[in-house]
Amino acid sequence: MKLFFLCFFIQFFFSSPGSITQNLRDGYAEMAEADTSLGILILVNKHHKLAEGYRPHDLVPVDDRYNRGIMNLLRSEAAAAFAQMCSTAEKDSIILWNHSAYRSDTVQRQLYENAVERRGVQRADRFSARPGHSEHQTGLTVDLNSTHTSFGKTPEAAWLRQHAHLFGFIERYPRHQEDITGYEYEPWHYRYVGIEAATYIYNNKLTLEEYHGTSQKQTRHPAR
Numbered sequence: 001m002k003l004f005f006l007c008f009f010i011q012f013f014f015s016s017p018g019s020i021t022q023n024l025r026d027g028y029a030e031m032a033e034a035d036t037s038l039g040i041l042i043l044v045n046k047h048h049k050l051a052e053g054y055r056p057h058d059l060v061p062v063d064d065r066y067n068r069g070i071m072n073l074l075r076s077e078a079a080a081a082f083a084q085m086c087s088t089a090e091k092d093s094i095i096l097w098n099h100s101a102y103r104s105d106t107v108q109r110q111l112y113e114n115a116v117e118r119r120g121v122q123r124a125d126r127f128s129a130r131p132g133h134s135e136h137q138t139g140l141t142v143d144l145n146s147t148h149t150s151f152g153k154t155p156e157a158a159w160l161r162q163h164a165h166l167f168g169f170i171e172r173y174p175r176h177q178e179d180i181t182g183y184e185y186e187p188w189h190y191r192y193v194g195i196e197a198a199t200y201i202y203n204n205k206l207t208l209e210e211y212h213g214t215s216q217k218q219t220r221h222p223a224r
């Protein structure tokens, strides 16, 4: 904990203004409350924070057949879509399962603080969200199978990249998009946004930030 605060203050006082994209990747500048009225399209990232203690009202356990995780809750619509996706994948001999889904901000705090203790603030912020900033708290996010970067090279990851949008899921932290999303490549982390938005995002190769028009990198034209 001591180390965490020391690193935080060093970073706070000695960081130069830098570019906004730098802030999105490394810091938590320009904070706003996440807009829960967006429903399944909610944006949660380093700039958009959920209210303390936020917990979706309709969390349900994911289908047992597709679960190997302790944290097995998703919002009901996402859980149904997840089961459908896993069942369809199975027909293609692709075995998918939940590794970790909903997390409370208390659990997230623990994970983040552990990450900071192990790797320091700057490094931890590239792969671990601070409490209130994790998409896992929305109940719309699922880590599938393995949380190692090598998962990206498996047939399961290839299948997901090709088909997840058909079930309403998007690959949330694609490779080389850290400046936009704020996080390193996570081929296992999928976010439910519904079929319509997921298909749009997939077809236009967008991130959720760009879809919402909040990206600092204005090279693409999001729908809204």
Ligand SMILES: [Zn+2]
Binding pocket: 136, 141, 142, 143, 189, 190
């Ligand atoms: Zn995740």
